[in-house]
Amino acid sequence: xxxxxxxxxxxxxxxxxxxxxxxxxxxxxxxxxxxxxxxxxxxxxxxxxxxxxxxxxxxxxxxxxxxxxxxxxxxxxxxxxxxxxxxxxxxxxxxxxxxxxxxxxxxxxxxxxxx
Amino acid sequence: xxxxxxxxxxxxxxxxxxxxxxxxxxxxxxxxxxxxxxxxxxxxxxxxxxxxxxxxxxxxxxxxxxxxxxxxxxxxxxxxxxxxxxxxxxxxxxxxxxxxxxxxxxxxxxxxxx
Numbered sequence: 001x002x003x004x005x006x007x008x009x010x011x012x013x014x015x016x017x018x019x020x021x022x023x024x025x026x027x028x029x030x031x032x033x034x035x036x037x038x039x040x041x042x043x044x045x046x047x048x049x050x051x052x053x054x055x056x057x058x059x060x061x062x063x064x065x066x067x068x069x070x071x072x073x074x075x076x077x078x079x080x081x082x083x084x085x086x087x088x089x090x091x092x093x094x095x096x097x098x099x100x101x102x103x104x105x106x107x108x109x110x111x112x113x114x115x
Numbered sequence: 116x117x118x119x120x121x122x123x124x125x126x127x128x129x130x131x132x133x134x135x136x137x138x139x140x141x142x143x144x145x146x147x148x149x150x151x152x153x154x155x156x157x158x159x160x161x162x163x164x165x166x167x168x169x170x171x172x173x174x175x176x177x178x179x180x181x182x183x184x185x186x187x188x189x190x191x192x193x194x195x196x197x198x199x200x201x202x203x204x205x206x207x208x209x210x211x212x213x214x215x216x217x218x219x220x221x222x223x224x225x226x227x228x229x
Contacts, residue, residue: 034217034218042222043206043222043223044158044220045220088158090218100163100165100171102163103148103218105160108158
């Protein structure tokens, strides 16, 4: 089982619709969760972080976390063509014996917003 | 990702040469992560370093690859005797500490082995 799993897509949504991106993780002790956006040929850009169960909203973006189900999602409301990118889910592992936490990324979901 | 500086942005090496990729973290950040990304694929973890200390190198190939983050200066990812399969984008990210803190990425170095 992969540590962080995402559907590779592409996920196609019409402009103005809600895009829903999903991610599951295997390590039940993970504590911190992040969503990055990566445009083709560019580096990943952090767009959301979430640490507690429930929803966290920032503008058109809402991150949702359910630790019991080991599931994190990203909703993008009023999707725009400029949102077309690959969205990477990232998870902080529980601390190792030295107290350090490694971040693991999913392979990403490609989102296409159709004008 | 402002502040994490990677150089060079593009690097071309012939098979058998050495490649050195540099990463200067954001000011105040003492944790550095290196990732490799092949075209149309996801980010693959390579190594996690703190200054003068390798925390986790479980993603690093055992041969030809090494990384360091000295007390002074940038973090260096070194690939000896490069092969065509090493051609990829190499991204560095930094964070101020381990734990909840988010990591920010540099622009990446695109290595091409000819």
